Amino acid sequence: MSTGLSLAALGIGTQIPLTLLATPLWALYAIGCGTIAMGCWVLAHECGHNAFHPNRRIEGVVGFLLHSALLVPYYSWARSHSVHHAHCNHLEQGETHVPPRASSVLGRITEQLKRSLNPTLFGVISLLNHLVIGWPLYLLLGATGGEDYGFPTSHFWNGHPFSNGKRSLFPKRFCTLMVRSNIGCLAMITFLIIAAMQSSPLRVICVYGLPYLVINIWLITYTWLQHTDQNIPHFSNTTWCWVKGALQTIDRPYGPMLNLLHHGIGSTHVCHHVNSAIPHYNAWRGTALLRQRFPELVHYDATPIPEALWRIATTCGGAVYQSSHDQAYYF
Template identity: 25%
Template sequence: MPVQPLRRCDFQLEAFRSPDDRIAFWQLLNTHVPTAVLWACVQPLAQAGSGLRLLLLPVLVLLVLFSARSFALMHDCGHDSLFRSRWLNRPVGFLLGCLNAIPQHPWARGHAFHHQHNGNWDRYRGPSALLTRNAYLALAPRQRWLYGLSRHPLMLLPGGGYYLLIRPRLQLLQGLAEWLSAMAAHLGSRGVSGVVDLPALSRDFQSSHWYTAGECRELVANNVVVLSSWWLMGAWLGHGLFWACYLLVMTLSAAIFLCIFFVQHNFEGSYASGSDGWSYLRGALEGSSNLDVPPLLNWFWADISFHSIHHLCERIPNYRLRACHTANAERLATSRLLRLADFSTCFTYILWVDEAGRLITLKQA
């Protein structure tokens, strides 16, 4: 009998879709209570003698890992999968976004677009968007070098710091500048009488840095909370100590989840399609890798290592991904499995060839 191609309905997914609020609350507690305790240890250890001061290093390492786990829980809220109800996922997601210094609602919208088009490199416009081979070969030598540098693993560090700490603040400032320019232009054309139109114009204003009024409100609210928390943490710990530790923790935790995202979609043999003929199922099974990493890392990463299942059904909560993956193990046999030693190789696959439907390296180009 000929082998029939897999369909989404061939997978056991529905039995694993139901969130459990008790597990979700426990995950919040076992992530953020230790985080608070670790931050409370920073100042006493920094002021201790040289021997005890060395304990600050493992404290910072744990803060990096717990911060990455907090981001993973925020990610689940964006899929409305951590809790049963949207009215819980939204406010918890907002608070987790504040803890991670990034507006959760706009981030979740962009991440949902990634899920809707995974494997379609024509449509993807995220932080790891790739050029086609032909577009790369058309670049000048210096531009090719800069493109290769921008995808180097070491760029995860400045990229991670920018992604969490600078970009959300910059988006708000740039959006406000666009709004002020639009309001000033209206007053310039209508004069003082145009003041009465400003509230309506503001409600209908469209910025290139947010898509809806709800995203604008969340961007403003997130920045208010984040900037206030930075000032309060600095007043508590001392601004020098706080920023020295905070910059390290946030930069490294952002680098971790950017790295995970990259290697789970950029690897040898990964499905790479244009818009014509793109397949959602192939994007999930062939364009998403699963990770074979130590169990402790899987805990801090909230089991996002089981990524093919996550792309088949993003409404499965993180605490059911492992069981769902196990139940569908035979059907996932062709999905790529990566180990930590494979990660560095993934960063070489930074071009895609539409006609071949695959990713290639600069050397192959």
């Protein structure tokens, strides 16, 4: 379904005229095609968790092809994402959407920016930083990575100057798989260059580039809202344990259409962190069981997604402060 609909949407994009009058059509195409193709991203994510197919070779091929087509370094991302699951909401060893502490340099800068700007402007800047440039900055430089891995880190090279932390996000022995990931992305870039030469650069930018931006926006929307809110604690070495961290993620209501297209990634995320090897189609039953048996432990926020996104952008864009009550860190 995901690959078939994505290819059909791309085919429609090849027929839209490259004129200013067609701008509304291109906007609709970008939103529609990017939203559909996000389903392919989610399936590659399943492959990275060994939750797609019992045959690891088939799983690896599918994940590598899908993510390479979306310019994601598959094996490098799978490695960093496994670190995220192993140390969820861990300030030192966590990975992705790790907030800065108020005592850190980045924390002081963000808090000063937050105080100096009005909430609306700060929210707009926070949305642009996260949704538009957040994903490339994470892949290229390791933005929002854990404290122990240092800055910068890169999903494309694990040597100098991208390995200067207390811990290595990508060990030296991982170099072969990192090169393989890079080859996949380079192959896709080569294909896009050839397509641009055969048609036109503008056609490739519109047909591929516009949906690519929308996919990235969906990706960050999901991950940001899954792990960020004012009532979600973050832990240091002294207070973190795996169960506490895994349960500090949030299920949200995305509606039947998005749940179908995106395989429920935003509405079954607590279950996914409890056991990431559960396939998406079984995560619904796992989620129902978790909510039934441990209702006090499963976070669910019924706030509409646009409202929740704006609230988090305006209130959770700064640093986290340690609570005297439980020694955890909160926005």
